[in-house]
Amino acid sequence: MTVERVYLLPAGNCLVDQSVLNETLSSGKLVNLPIWSYLIETTDGPILIDTGMPDGLAVDQLGPEPGPEAGQIIPRMTKRDAIVSVLARAGYSPEQMVCVISSHWHFDHAGGNAHFQTPPIYVQRAEYDAAMTSDDYPPECRVSGLNYRFVEGDYQLAPGIDLLYTPGHSNGHQSILLNTAESGRILLTVDAAYTRENFVDGVPFAGVDGRQMAKSIERLKDVVKAERPRVFFGHDVEQGNLWPIYPNAM
Template identity: 35%
Template structure:
């Protein structure tokens, strides 16, 4: 598994963890995850922010109330195509994509992967379709093939989707079982940062009560299955884990 860095999204910290460091701006890391499956296929979990933001940070939110709240900051090397090329992988080499959810910083490069099958929860897909908070121009495209899921399941050996609503309806997290490294859970935005857990700060989520329940579920799974939680946008944790081209096995 490779943790692929795709720039940062700058925003007020109260958006992430209200009551912890209100008034401060934070650079939130935006990752994607490449997993080489045992069958030789390539799987991505989330696709980050659109490469359009490299030259136009306002590409997604210009003219909306979010334009000053979520500000992408990307360098040319943060283009997902460039990051994959560092691993000798082309967009046409990606067989599957799991979207934890369809916000702009998790599905922004879906259009690159026309050969892939996209897995997303049916309830979430229906909620996000034609919803301005989930910019449809990046993922609601007729050329993309979606396989809609109904609940938790093992998609591939060692890859399980877990229902973790709260950030959005039918948000999903992903358990990745690595033979050498151990179990890792890609939380998506079920947990933004460690501060959410430490301060029980869920007011930045769409449904705070559901988010708290999903976080408790992930903590329970992590304890029971000796799994590491990979938070959605934690700048501290991002410095603690190898980034691509280094990998976890």
């Protein structure tokens, strides 16, 4: 298998309190974050990273943005942003995926998992165990009976696709290092770092274990020094406006 290219797939947005991105800031201001899935095209077929938000959160048309009093996390997605529609615009269906890489099982990353009944879903065993024993994870993200392939620690899925164990934001979070024929090396931190400030400046952000989060970021910095990839952060608003999205490759 050769990794040819990788695409950013927009999958809606989510309003969150600014303190989620930067725990040193006070509550009360909402930030509109991009939600992403990622499509890897390989010589063996397509691979999907993350499945976006649950279909049940989708509306026909977005209304006005609510004020900060409406809550800390507010999904903003239309039916166009549900993962089946997102994939369809790229010319694919869930059944055509060679496999799915699941970074972690928060609602904005694993909400569409149930659509992938056949493809193997690569998830860290620690994430699966945490989700299946906690109501903190939405039911749409912890679907039993799918074709799970459990990973424990770092794992090379194929040449050019390395899953890097980066716990802290969630119990079994994993980031992805890609080496593409078209664009070279790309590191997807996913939610090991929401933003450049989290990664570069050590700005604290939401997670289950702050010490693990810091260790995972230091580990990814070592990867950057060794591999010299371009780095794409999980929910960086500015970066999301600058990088090309489908149909242009990253």
